Amino acid sequence: MKYALFLGCTVPVRTMGYELSTRAVMKKLGIELVDLKEFGCCGFPLESIDHDTYLSVATRNLAIAEEHGLPIMTMCSACNGSLLKAHMAMNDEKIKSHINDTLTPLKRHYNGSIEVKHAARVLYENIETIKEMATPLPLKIAAHYGCHYTKPSEIYEGFEDPEVPYSLEDVIRAVGAEPVQYENKKQCCGGAILGIDESVSLEMTREKLQHVKKTGADAMTLVCPFCDIMYDVNQRRIESHFDEKFGIPVLFLPQLVGLALGIPSDELGLRLNRVPVRSLLKTLGD
Amino acid sequence: MEKKEPIDMNDLDPSFKYEIASQPGGEHIMKCVQCATCSSGCPVASISDKFNPRRIIRMAILGLKERVITEDFVWYCAACYTCSERCPQDVRIPDLMSAIRNIATKEGHIHPAYKEQGRLIGEMGRLYEVTDFENQRRKKLGLPQLKEKNDEIDSIYTKTGVKKVIT
Numbered sequence: 241m242k243y244a245l246f247l248g249c250t251v252p253v254r255t256m257g258y259e260l261s262t263r264a265v266m267k268k269l270g271i272e273l274v275d276l277k278e279f280g281c282c283g284f285p286l287e288s289i290d291h292d293t294y295l296s297v298a299t300r301n302l303a304i305a306e307e308h309g310l311p312i313m314t315m316c317s318a319c320n321g322s323l324l325k326a327h328m329a330m331n332d333e334k335i336k337s338h339i340n341d342t343l344t345p346l347k348r349h350y351n352g353s354i355e356v357k358h359a360a361r362v363l364y365e366n367i368e369t370i371k372e373m374a375t376p377l378p379l380k381i382a383a384h385y386g387c388h389y390t391k392p393s394e395i396y397e398g399f400e401d402p403e404v405p406y407s408l409e410d411v412i413r414a415v416g417a418e419p420v421q422y423e424n425k426k427q428c429c430g431g432a433i434l435g436i437d438e439s440v441s442l443e444m445t446r447e448k449l450q451h452v453k454k455t456g457a458d459a460m461t462l463v464c465p466f467c468d469i470m471y472d473v474n475q476r477r478i479e480s481h482f483d484e485k486f487g488i489p490v491l492f493l494p495q496l497v498g499l500a501l502g503i504p505s506d507e508l509g510l511r512l513n514r515v516p517v518r519s520l521l522k523t524l525g526d
Numbered sequence: 527m528e529k530k531e532p533i534d535m536n537d538l539d540p541s542f543k544y545e546i547a548s549q550p551g552g553e554h555i556m557k558c559v560q561c562a563t564c565s566s567g568c569p570v571a572s573i574s575d576k577f578n579p580r581r582i583i584r585m586a587i588l589g590l591k592e593r594v595i596t597e598d599f600v601w602y603c604a605a606c607y608t609c610s611e612r613c614p615q616d617v618r619i620p621d622l623m624s625a626i627r628n629i630a631t632k633e634g635h636i637h638p639a640y641k642e643q644g645r646l647i648g649e650m651g652r653l654y655e656v657t658d659f660e661n662q663r664r665k666k667l668g669l670p671q672l673k674e675k676n677d678e679i680d681s682i683y684t685k686t687g688v689k690k691v692i693t
Contacts, residue, residue: 249647249653250654256664256667275670278673278676280651281652289688290632290686296682296685297682300682345685392607392620393611428570432604433570435643440573440576444573447573
């Protein structure tokens with residue numbers, strides 16, 4: 241299988257550990273990733289500003305993938321939702337022709353043929369291979385699904401019920417780890433309103449860290465750079481803001497899978513994680 | 527969001543709900559029966575009383591346009607889609623909030639945080655600036671170089687007219 245890797249804005253600049261581990265794990269699974277330099281913003285923030293602009297910016301990326309005849313793999317859940325929603329909007333011929341008019345001066349055109357898939361979904365689809373290749377990890381892991389990986393469910397065509405998601409926990413089990421259950425597992429990280437009201441946003445993040453802490457999990461795992469910025473990058477800030485200690489390591493799902501597949505921690509970008517993962521690696525005998 | 531004075535009927539704009547319904551994402555506003563399923567499961571509302579999706583929809587249907595588009599509460603929706611999955615009337619609240627934000631933007635009331643994001647994306651083609659520094663860092667990690675600038679989005683902005691509202 242071959243995909244065009246859609247980096248989006250946040251991953252390649254702020255969460256390079258996610259990109260490194262995704263590339264390393266996909267390679268190990270025999271999945272080829274192609275970089276298309278012309279890809280740009282997915283359009284997500286623009287949906288709030290002007291719907292036509294959002295659709296045009298998102299569809300531009302779909303058109304680029306179509307020129308190369310490659311399905312898109314995303315790492316950011318917001319990118320995934322944004323591109324998929326635009327792809328579905330293009331089912332309406334009137335909208336499609338209107339958006340293609342906007343793209344004409346760029347010499348781009350979208351016919352509507354591109355599949356968009358989240359990297360975590362690709363891992364889920366390769367779960368049997370992962371099971372075969374994995375050295376079991378004796379860890380308790382809290383899965384954080386976030387929002388746009390499962391919702392709105394209409395764009396994911398009934399893959400999993402967002403009220404009872406299971407795919408991330410299935411991958412956690414596939415690497416021999418134990419998924420822990422915790423209060424408000426499906427809750428949003430709050431990242432989307434960090435620029436609107438920081439204290440409300442950080443309070444949302446703190447709530448989940450408290451719930452995860454109670455379970456005694458060794459780490460959290462997640463599949464979106466925004467969620468990571470909230471739980472990993474901002475964890476220390478939340479600790480000092482609320483005078484509360486968490487110390488919960490946060491792994492991107494491919495980092496967790498990569499550890500089980502025996503990929504060296506450097507290739508998984510683990511030293512880029514903000515909350516130290518040393519004790520976690522010690523548990524694994526690294 | 528709380529205001530103690532009674533609503534003056536002369537301040538209402540009864541066409542506001544039709545204006546929202548004509549925007550992509552706003553089509554289902556009139557289906558709302560005010561059951562508050564949205565507000566009761568909203569992760570933002572559970573922390574802050576600045577955001578109450580049921581109330582915003584009620585205000586919009588009543589025609590309190592000025593308050594809905596000038597105050598900042600409509601920008602508090604995290605677009606997590608929890609309410610959207612549960613709404614028995616299929617109102618699609620996050621899309622509805624986007625529709626209202628589109629109207630607010632058109633009338634000069636874009637939230638400064640979104641204005642800045644829109645400006646950056648237009649100028650660079652992405653939300654975060656990529657300079658030699660980022661590319662050097664990526665090189666050290668064995669990651670491919672990124673294109674520093676992309677003019678295509680700016681050209682889309684010019685075509686859709688968004689350039690005027692974000693500069």
